[in-house]
Amino acid sequence: MPPETRADDDKARVQSVERATALLRAVARATGPDARVRELAAVTGLNRVTAWRILRTLEGQGMVHLDPHTRQYAIGTTVVELARSAPAQTWTSRAHDVLQTLSLQTRETTALALCEARDLRYVDQVDSPGSDEESWLGTSAEPMHATSTGKVFLAYAGRPAAALLAEPLERFTDTTITALPALEEELAVVRRQGYALCRGEFSEATWGVAAPLLGEDQRLLGVLSCxxxxxxxxxxxxxxxxxxxxxxxxxLVTA
Incomplete structure (x- = not known):
């Protein structure tokens, strides 16, 4: 590239956008304590105040999610929505078609929830044919111990349920699991069979089935449910x- 062209290209760049992009990439790569402001600032070469202000702005737009307990950042649902509209054949861009097919196969409602630090958030849903289901888009997959989606998250979180939940576990129906030892036994079954069940444990009128979306490193990326x-x-x-x-x-994740 000629020097004058390179100079014009540099002038056309917006520094704040470049910094925000660098932080987004750092958040996507970071795990654990490395996903906090101080560490993200260090890895991107920004001072802490600048990094914090950009992250606050990104959080306001749903581009990143801040865990209020650990103060660790994770990629937000807005990024997922943008990725889903991209032409590249990533698994997130294929997910909606998969949900539609699964809904037609089962004649039930299907949904996709993606991990956000210590939480799951629904980002896509296909209602069963002819139904008028309540939309869960943008909401958290709670209560974790009483839904099939939540059980998958707990089973593959890499930590004991006791580290994520506090007793006593709330009872919603007669079938809700309210003791952590019993829940741990259920989660062991989930890992063994590769899917979780909910038999009217949150609402007596509803049942559910869910399975993990695992990356190549077996890290939980999200949950597919029906x-x-x-x-x-x-x-x-x-x-x-x-x-x-x-x-x-x-x-879905390996195709």
């Missing part, structure tokens, strides 16, 4: 639906 009314939640359906959702989740 749910419907209890009137269609026959016990004999669970094994077949669990296997279907599990296998669909695996194909």
């Amino acid at each position: 749910w419907g009314p209890a009137t269609r939640g026959e016990p004999e359906r669970f094994a077949a639906l669990g296997s279907l959702v599990r296998d669909t989740a695996r194909r």
Whole structure:
């Protein structure tokens, strides 16, 4: 590139955008304590105040998510929404079509939730044919101990449930698991079979099945789920639906 062209190119750049992009990339790569302001500032060569101001702005736009307990940053749902619209065939861009197919196969509502530090947030949902389901988009996948999506998160979080939940666990229905030892036993089953079940544990009127979306390093990226009314939640359906959702989740991230 000729010197004059390079100079013109430098003048056309916006420094604040470059800094914000550098911080986004740093957040995406960081784990644990490395995802805090001081460490993110150091790795991007910014002073702490500048990094904090940019991160606050990015957080306000949903580009990053700040865990209020650990003060660690993670990529936000806005980035995921942008990635989903990209032409590149990433698994996030394919997810909506997969949800639609899974909904048609099961005749139930399907959803995608992505990890945000110590939380999960729903970013896509396809309602069952002919239904008028409540939208969960943008909401957190709580309560963790009483939903299939939450159980998957707890099972693959890499930490004991006791580190993420506090007893007593809230009871929502007669089938809600309220003791941590019993929940840990359930999570061991989730890891063994590759999917989680919810049998009216949050709402007596609803059942659910969910499976993990795991990266190459087996880190949890998100959760694929399927749910419907209890009137269609026959016990004999669970094994077949669990296997279907599990296998669909695996194909989504590896295709």
